[in-house]
Structures are given as C-alpha cells and as structure tokens.
Amino acid sequence: MNIIHVIVLAIIEGITEFLPISSTGHMIIASSVMGIASDPFVKLFTVAVQLGAILSVVVLYYKRFLQSFNFYIKLLIAFIPAAVFGLLFSKKIDAMLESALTVGITMFVGGIILLFVDKWFNKPTVTAEKDISRLTALKIGFFQCLAMIPGTSRSAASIVGGMSQKLTRTAAAEFSFFLAVPTMFAATAKKLWDFHKDGYTFTGDEIKLLVIGNVIAFVIAMIAIKSFITFLEKKGFKLFGWYRIVVGAVIIGLILSGYNLQVV
Structure with missing residues (x-):
C-alpha cells in the first residue's frame, strides 16, 4: 500500500x-481494482480510516455531544444491537467482506429501496434528536445491523430505520451520524485488536499512512456531511437510489462477464 492508495481510499x-x-x-x-485488497494492513486501513470521518461528526455537532446524559443513553441503546451481532457473527461478516458480488447485489437492492423510501415514510412527527425515545433508538439500532452485509450502508440502514419510526429525513440522518461515533469506534478497536492478535505489528510507514488517511477522511467528511444534509432536505433519496442501482449493476455485470473483483 502506497500513499496514492491511501489518498484514494481516504x-x-x-x-x-x-x-x-x-x-x-x-x-x-476500489482496493480490489487497485490490486491491494488481500493485504491484511489494507483490510485494517479500510476500517481504521473511518475514525477520521467520525471525528468530523464530533467537531460539527460538538454542542450535541455536550448536552444531556440522556443523549448518550440513547446512543448506547442504539449501539447495543450492532455490538452483540458483531461479536456473534464476526467470522461470517469477515467472509462477506471478501465478496464483491455481495456488494453488487446489496448496492442494487438498496438502491431500489431508496427510490421509494421518501414515499413510504412521508408523514414524520419527530423533528429532533431530543424527541427520539429510547425504544425508537433501539429499533434504529436493529436496522443498523443490516449494514453488516457489505454494500448495505450503515448510513442508509440507520436513516431508513429512523424514517420508519417517523423521524424526518434530517433528524434520521443526524441521529445516524451520532450513532456512527460509538459504532465505528468499536469496529476500529476490534479490528486493531484482531490485527494485533494475529501477530501483525505496525511499521513506522504504516502508522504514517494511517495518520494521513484519517486526516484526509476527516476533512472530506466535514464537507460531505454539510452537503448531504442540504441536499437531503431539498431532494430526498432518489438520486442516491439510482446511483446505487447503476453501481450495483456494473459490479454484477463485471463479475458475470468474468472480470475478477473477488478480494480473497
């Protein structure tokens, strides 16, 4: 893995x-196309680089993270399902992470769902995080577990979960952002532990690559979050649905035509 790979992935x-x-x-x-997907450090990097992205949430919404203790209780409740399922099915999840076909199928199916989600849940009553009940937080947490299937999207699963519980698009998206903090922090910590447990150690160059990747991801995510909320309020999810359908169809088509995208 070199600096170009790091910049692209970040x-x-x-x-x-x-x-x-x-x-x-x-x-x-992307890592499969670049021919680096089977490298154990690359597999770690694709998870660890998420730390930079989730730190952007803490910075952008720092006032929310300084509010009532109930805010953290709801995040913990929503996080618990993913923590339990992640521990129980970690080997199966890792196996699915090595299947580009799984990514293609879930991208395609998820895209179809996003085409209709605005019509399905068009009568929201919950407009802010403070109005989300603990039971609702738990239900959103179960929706988030769907993202353990590669290509599903943690963001999509938790946002759709929130909208199904009568959250507005913006409220659902913001709660999804908040929920990313404990979820992705835990995922990164587990990946680092597994990396160490398997006998790998970081070289000085690898540490530099992790730092650079996280800094880039942090900056880009700051811009993406602001742009996404603005776009979501005006346009909804249809464009993302079509994008997923096209990408999923291309991936499936390439695999069926014999192009090797597998990352084993």
Whole structure:
C-alpha cells in the first residue's frame, strides 16, 4: 500500500461514510481494482480510516455531544444491537467482506429501496434528536445491523430505520451520524485488536499512512456531511437510489462477464 492508495481510499471514505451508498462497499471495490485488497494492513486501513470521518461528526455537532446524559443513553441503546451481532457473527461478516458480488447485489437492492423510501415514510412527527425515545433508538439500532452485509450502508440502514419510526429525513440522518461515533469506534478497536492478535505489528510507514488517511477522511467528511444534509432536505433519496442501482449493476455485470473483483 502506497500513499496514492491511501489518498484514494481516504477520499472515498470521507465522501461515502455518511451518504447512503456504502463506504465499505466502495472501498472493497476500489482496493480490489487497485490490486491491494488481500493485504491484511489494507483490510485494517479500510476500517481504521473511518475514525477520521467520525471525528468530523464530533467537531460539527460538538454542542450535541455536550448536552444531556440522556443523549448518550440513547446512543448506547442504539449501539447495543450492532455490538452483540458483531461479536456473534464476526467470522461470517469477515467472509462477506471478501465478496464483491455481495456488494453488487446489496448496492442494487438498496438502491431500489431508496427510490421509494421518501414515499413510504412521508408523514414524520419527530423533528429532533431530543424527541427520539429510547425504544425508537433501539429499533434504529436493529436496522443498523443490516449494514453488516457489505454494500448495505450503515448510513442508509440507520436513516431508513429512523424514517420508519417517523423521524424526518434530517433528524434520521443526524441521529445516524451520532450513532456512527460509538459504532465505528468499536469496529476500529476490534479490528486493531484482531490485527494485533494475529501477530501483525505496525511499521513506522504504516502508522504514517494511517495518520494521513484519517486526516484526509476527516476533512472530506466535514464537507460531505454539510452537503448531504442540504441536499437531503431539498431532494430526498432518489438520486442516491439510482446511483446505487447503476453501481450495483456494473459490479454484477463485471463479475458475470468474468472480470475478477473477488478480494480473497
């Protein structure tokens, strides 16, 4: 893995982490195309670089993170399902992460869902995080578990989950951002532990690459979050749906035509 690979993957992470188009799916495909997907450090990097992106949420919404203790209780409740399922099915999740076909299918199916989600949930009553109940937070947490299937998108799953519980698009998106902080921090910590447990150690160059990648992801994610909220309020999810359908169809088409996108 070189600096060019780092820049490309970090930009992809920063742009896609909070959009409903699957950051993991995009990085799996990008690393596969660049021929580096099987490298254990690359697999770690694609998770660890998310730290930079989630720090952008803390900076942009720092006032929310300084408010009532109930805010953290709701985040913890919403985080618990992913923590439990992640621990129980970690090996199966890792196996799915090595399938580009899985990414293609879930991108395509998720795109179809996003075409209709604005019509399905068009009578929201919850406009702010403070009005989200603990039970609603738990239900959103279960929706987030769907993102363990590569290509689903953690953002898409949790936003759709929020909208299904009568949150507005903006409120659902913002709660998804907040929920990313404990979820992705835990995912990164586990990946670092697994990397160490498997006997790998970081070289000085690898540490530099991680730092550079996280800084780039942080800056790009700051821009992406602001742009996404503005776009979402005006246009909704249809464009993201069509994008996912096209990308998913291209991935599936390439694989069926014999192009090797597998990352084993």
